[in-house]
Amino acid sequence: MARTIAIVEDEPVIRANYADALKRLGFEVWTHGSRPEASRAFELRLPDLVLIDIGLADEPEGGFELCRELRSKAPQLPIIFLTARESDFDVISGLRLGADDYLTKDVSLPHLTARINTLFRRVDALRRPPSAEAQVLQGPLALAAERMRVTWNGTEVPLTVTEFWMVHTLVRHPGHVKNRDQLMRDAQVVVDDATITSHVKRIRKKFIAIDPAFDAIETVHGAGYRWKP
């Protein structure tokens, strides 16, 4: 049975374009133009994944509101914010509400579909029993690639998909410097240097929240970042 993806987007042309692309990949796509319309639809049935624009018609923060509703209803539902906004503040707000990823609208459709597939893979992996999973172990860090879960000293670190891929890239070759281009390619995003920097800052914060002594991610100025073994 085809997975269902809900697109909540007030711009009809973008909505239609994304819907066409996803349908082509075999997904079942629902499209909603406003928050009330989407809420009503989600009352009846939940999709397998939701793409939400933050500004919805006359509600500039409608997307956040919708995300909060959905998260309370379905804690495991993958949610991706897709928006024209790109300030750090919006990113942090979105992720704090429990979104799994935050993409700006200049993401290409192939990148978007790659994200969606990744998220579905993670959902699937979480449903499977944890036994037969390949894990990368690096000191106190344990990284389960399939389920996209990262634990530090046994405590789970709540990373978004983008962040997970960045950590994954760094940890695979500890001690090797990964430059921003590599991180960007692996995380399948096209963003500027400043965004990479703020991503790395957020990752560090999430680790430090668990272990205040955390300093495994090292900045190599001019070059990039590396995982200190």
Add this chain to the structure above:
Amino acid sequence: MSTRLTLLLSLLVALALPVAGWQLVRQTEALLREGQERAQLGAAQALARAVAVEASLPPAGATYYLHRVPAPIVIDGSADDWSGLEASRSSDGRLAVTLADDGSAVHALIEVDDATRVRADAADPLGRRGDRIELALRDPRGLRQWRLANAAPGPINALDEHGAPLRGEWQETAGGYRVELRLPPIAADGSLGLVARDLREDGTEGALTLGAEPGSTLPILRADAARDQALAALAPDGARLRLVSSDGWVVGQAGALNTAPTLSTQAGGWRGLLYRLLLAPPAGAPGDFADDRARIDAPVVWQALSGVPASHVRASGASGSVVVSAAVPLPGGHGALLLEQSSDALLVLANRGLSTLVAATLATVLVAGLLLTGFAGVQGLRIRRLRNAAERALRPDGRLDAHLPHLAAHDDLGDLSRSFARLLGEVGAYTDYLRTLASKLSHELSTPLAIVRSSLDNLEHERLPSEARTYALRARAGADRLAGILRAMAEASRVERAIAGAEGEDFDLAALARGCAEAYRDLAAPRRVLLDLPAGPLAFHGAPDLIAQALDKLIDNARSFAPADGWIRFALAAEGEGVVLSVANNGPPLPARMQDRLFDSLVSVRDGVDAHHLGLGLYIVRLVAELHRGEARAQNLADGSGVVFSLHLGGMPRRPL
């Protein structure tokens, strides 16, 4: 003209007030003095009329004067006994005659200048052919005559025709001879005739007399008790009256000067001194008027004797007081009356009402000056504060920091301040609008761009004729370029936000530069990267991420200008308190007109090759430099081989803990 200069000038004008006050007081003082002199002249004239009636007037013309001396005079031919006594002199000064009464007898001292002495005895028949003195005394009893001559110094004994002896002593002097005589008693109205005959070498004979024809006699003046009493009856209290003969002899005197301390003496100390220095009109020297002079030789007296009343102020000797003299001719023209009165040196102070006025004026001027100065100072200070605030309002990075003073003031300055605040507010709003324009624009454009790109993505899955595919590819290239521009615009505003929130930390700038340099080697290939970095650590306080980002932009810039076989030189050095990071390349030189604007937003010197470059990279470099209290510069290399971009950094200000 600066406010300070204007204030200074206004203060100078205020200073003119005390000067004008001083002039006024001086004028008043001069007027008072003039009034006093006039009054004294009037009094003297009234007295003169009375004196002319009461006292017997001395006759006009040349006279002898009979001095009164306390000590007896010894007839010895020496002039010692006569010192201090004034003589009557002939008009050419060669004959000087002094008469003195020592209580026992009248004595005479006759001094003659005679360079051609022809000596002969009086008794010698040839005596008439030598130098000699012919003496005549006339009184009511008749005329007596003596001839005095001596061939050698020594005593003389002359007899008149009645056989009355005349004792005397003859002495030769350096320029002539001197004769000291004891005269017989002379009545009060007696007169004296005296001729010195000088036989010259050519045989002619000259006669020296005191103005009268030889053979005539001249009256003898003397101090007269009756006249003194008549004057004393007239003399006002504290004033001195002197009657002066037509050739200056004092023939009557009454009253004394009042030497009691005056008001201006009591205003003693430095204040009195200051007053006298600043205000007192000049006074003459006291010498000519000494109390016991038998003859007064002063212009004021001579003027009166010539018939014109005159007045004079002189210092009295005691500080703080002066003597005012008024001399008037006596009616009939035979002499003058001199009225002297001691007076306060500063009439202004002596006058209670006027001194109060002066004090009040001075106090008013002082208070007005102080108020003016204070007011001007306060206004100047306020204007300066407003100016400084207005200058500070626009910070070097273009942000506004408007904390204007006097916003609540109800005067013109308050209005000005409020106008400034309004203006600055509007400028600020506009600046903010411009600053956020890029990020707003990128936000607004990203949705239509997303439409274009998602449509193109979808188009790739449609079957298209190959010609149409070309156009689709071109549309994608255009969309990608547009996306690049939007990303750059968004990045600039994100960097601005990052800078606003940046916190400084201490780190090793040399290590950072070395790290960056390694990365740049790969990036810049095949261009050569030349390094000029310090070997040791270089401590710096700042935001390493932002500095690395700025360096990225500089290297990126250098890479796009240096030819493929060219070089890029990366250098770091300490410079004074701060550091300088520079990136040079051998690309084409900068056009002169652009050098100042290179680091502004949306400025680019690239020509068409890389048209989607927005010129935001160097703008970010500038922002980072300004965050570190420094500046970014771009110059052509001196030898023309390329261009150098340098970052002069002072380090971020440390926050107080």
